[in-house]
Structure formats: C-alpha cells, structure tokens
Amino acid sequence: MKLLGSPASAYARKVRIVLEEKHIACDYVVDRPTRPESKVKDFNPLGQIPVLVCLDGSAVYDSPVIVEYLDGLSGPRLIPEAFADRIAVKRWEALGDGIVDATVSLLLDGRREEDKRQGEEFQVRQTGKIARGLATMERDLGAGEFCHGGAFTLADIACGVALGYLDQVRATLDWRKDHPCLARLAERLAARDSFAKTKGDPL
C-alpha cells in the first residue's frame, strides 16, 4: 500500500498517525496536488490528498474513509464498534477536521493578493468555527485523560492533529491560554511516537 500526502496536510497526518498506531506497513509518498507533476488525480478524481492506494491498485479517499478502512484491517481498534461510541468518536473527528478546514481556508485566503481576499465577514466566519470548535473540545474533554471513553481512539488523534495544525500555521493564536485541558492533552499526545514522528514544521 502507499499513501499520497504532504507534510503540510493535517488530513494526511491524521492518516499517518493511524498507520503508526496500528503498525500497518505503508509507503509514504510526498505528492503535492497543486504541482503539475502530481499523480494525485490519477487516483482521486477530486485531486486531493490524502489518498491511499491499495495493493490491488484501488484507491481510498478521503481521510475519514481511509482511517475507517485502515481501522478495519488489523491492530487495536481506534474507532469503537459499539454504535453510540462510534458516532461519538466520529463526531470528534468531524470537529477536528472542521477546525482544520477553517484554518486551511484562512491560510489560503491570506496567501491571496490583498485586493483578492474574501474580506472581514469571511474571516469572522472561519475564526468563529475555530473558536467554537476549540471551546467544544475543551468542554467535552474536561479533566478526562482521553477525548472519548477510557482509551486512546481516533477522537484523540483528530483533536491532536487539529491542535498541532493550529501550532503549525497559526502560531500567534494562543489557544492554550483559554483551553488548559486541551493544552494538557496536546502535551500527552506529543509524547507518543506516532505524533512525534509525524510532526510538521511550521509553515
């Protein structure tokens, strides 16, 4: 199997952490879909990373589907089987991914020439998603060790990836100040091999 991704993609990092946690062997191929030489659209018609290319040549995307596929292959379950727990963990994933989506939107907008940017209303909408997402994660984690239940799951991965992405691309946002439970979670996650090995450089 091979995973197409890039160090700048938080969605690809989420998948890489799952691969590490489950000890699944997979080649990691850096492919930036915006480059002309990219092969991504040969595997994913949407032209987006991450894409997982299976041994039979079939492709799996997007990141929530890849993660679910990998979780079913082998190793300790990161998505619980019981229905209510499963939905709860996937809701955490949606929250983490949503914070990443809003952060990517702001990043891309900020890279446009000033007169082509989307304006204040857009900024307020995206920063609101990040702020409310963080507040919800802080409230729901509380004093617990893990985001959901009494064990490490995809919920912790998705939440940790979103926090790591904020550090990577919005270093000036001091999210730790008002979210002490998330700050402690991020510290615990940083000590895991899977997080340490996949940590991206600041963009």
Ligand SMILES: N[C@@H](CCC(=O)N[C@@H](CS)C(=O)NCC(=O)O)C(=O)O
């Ligand atoms: N919902 C998708 C989002 C994937 C995504 O937005 N990937 C970005 C890189 S971080 C991408 O490939 N962008 C290129 C494009 O959209 O053309 C997932 O979770 O995999």
